[in-house]
Amino acid sequence: xxxxxxxxxxxxxxxxxxxxxxxxxxxxxxxxxxxxxxxxxxxxxxxxxxxxxxxxxxxxxxxxxxxxxxxxxxxxxxxxxxxxxxxxxxxxxxxxxxxxxxxxxxxxxxxxxxxxxxxxxxxxxxxxxxxxxxxxxxxxxxxxxxxxxxxxxxxxxxxxxxxxxxxxxxxxxxxxxxxxxxxxxxxxxxxxxxxxxxxxxxxxxxxxxxxxxxxxxxxxxxxxxxxxxxxxxxxxxxxxxxxxxxxxxxxxxxxxxxxxxxxxxxxxxxxxxxxxxxxxxxxxxxxxxxx
Numbered sequence: 001x002x003x004x005x006x007x008x009x010x011x012x013x014x015x016x017x018x019x020x021x022x023x024x025x026x027x028x029x030x031x032x033x034x035x036x037x038x039x040x041x042x043x044x045x046x047x048x049x050x051x052x053x054x055x056x057x058x059x060x061x062x063x064x065x066x067x068x069x070x071x072x073x074x075x076x077x078x079x080x081x082x083x084x085x086x087x088x089x090x091x092x093x094x095x096x097x098x099x100x101x102x103x104x105x106x107x108x109x110x111x112x113x114x115x116x117x118x119x120x121x122x123x124x125x126x127x128x129x130x131x132x133x134x135x136x137x138x139x140x141x142x143x144x145x146x147x148x149x150x151x152x153x154x155x156x157x158x159x160x161x162x163x164x165x166x167x168x169x170x171x172x173x174x175x176x177x178x179x180x181x182x183x184x185x186x187x188x189x190x191x192x193x194x195x196x197x198x199x200x201x202x203x204x205x206x207x208x209x210x211x212x213x214x215x216x217x218x219x220x221x222x223x224x225x226x227x228x229x230x231x232x233x234x235x236x237x238x239x240x241x242x243x244x245x246x247x248x249x250x251x252x253x254x255x256x257x258x259x260x261x262x263x264x265x266x267x268x269x270x271x272x273x274x275x276x277x278x279x280x281x282x283x284x285x286x287x288x289x290x291x
Contacts (some may be wrong), residue, residue: 001121001130004167006114007160013107013115023108027120027171032109037098045098052094056087116167122177124207125170132166132214135221144227162217169210176203 003024005014017024025032037045060083067076101109121129136159139145145155180196180203 001118001126002133003118004116004129004133004163005111006164007157009111009114010107013111016104016108020104023105024115024117025108025112026117027113028175031112032105034101034109035105036101049095049098052091056091060084060087116171120171120174122174124177125174128211128214129167129170132163132217135214135217136160136163138221139224142224142228143231144224147231149227149231159217162213166210166213169206173203173207173210 003017060080063083064076064080067079071079118126139155139159176199180199184196
């Protein structure tokens with residue numbers, strides 16, 4: 001299962017998860033704070049700066065000795081000043097870098113609350129979310145979608161909204177299920193059952209409702225797969241002329257049954273393709289944007 005991002009989260013942040021997943025913070029964890037080298041590892045940062053200063057000073061003194069022995073006095077003086085200036089600029093740059101936040105960390109920190117990680121879901125929620133993600137991926141990567149044959153459904157806008165809505169509900173269900181288990185772990189009583197009973201029923205109703213929503217996505221993905229298959233078959237039919245030419249060399253003269261068969265198949269395939277695309281559109285229209 002992959003993380004789920006809210007619509008509007010930049011693609012750069014989404015790609016960061018592939019390379020630096022450790023930057024992302026689970027939903028139940030404290031909100032991440034601004035971090036610099038000084039706040040994360042002040043001792044190491046200070047030690048690194050001291051080493052750098054020692055190298056700069058030692059290198060400058062060594063260069064000064066060499067230049068004094070090999071260059072005229074005025075040239076050596078100007079060269080020493082120039083080297084000192086370069087070292088000062090480099091030191092200032094390194095010092096400034098230690099005071100700025102890592103770009104990746106900042107980008108993820110600013111998007112906190114707009115993504116949910118696999119660890120944010122229990123097994124039951126993860127299974128449903130995985131189904132929803134696979135269905136959405138199937139639709140968005142389908143050939144009929146890329147060719148714009150389902151444009152009136154607005155998949156690129158509706159499906160990410162649907163997926164984020166489903167993920168948020170599943171996250172809340174995960175939290176409440178864990179809370180109920182924690183409460184019920186102790187001694188049970190009639191009073192506790194009176195409180196937990198309605199809560200469990202409400203949670204079960206919510207789980208059933210979100211399952212129906214995922215089922216709708218699955219059915220939509222199935223329709224899109226069927227439309228894709230019909231589209232591929234139509235593309236394969238484009239090679240029909242080559243087969244007709246091949247058969248013309250081998251079939252008895254005047255035998256047009258095979259050619260007529262190709263024509264009938266082409267007509268039937270066009271009808272199938274039109275039906276599949278219309279069915280996919282109808283299934284897609286059942287997915288309304290969340291309020």
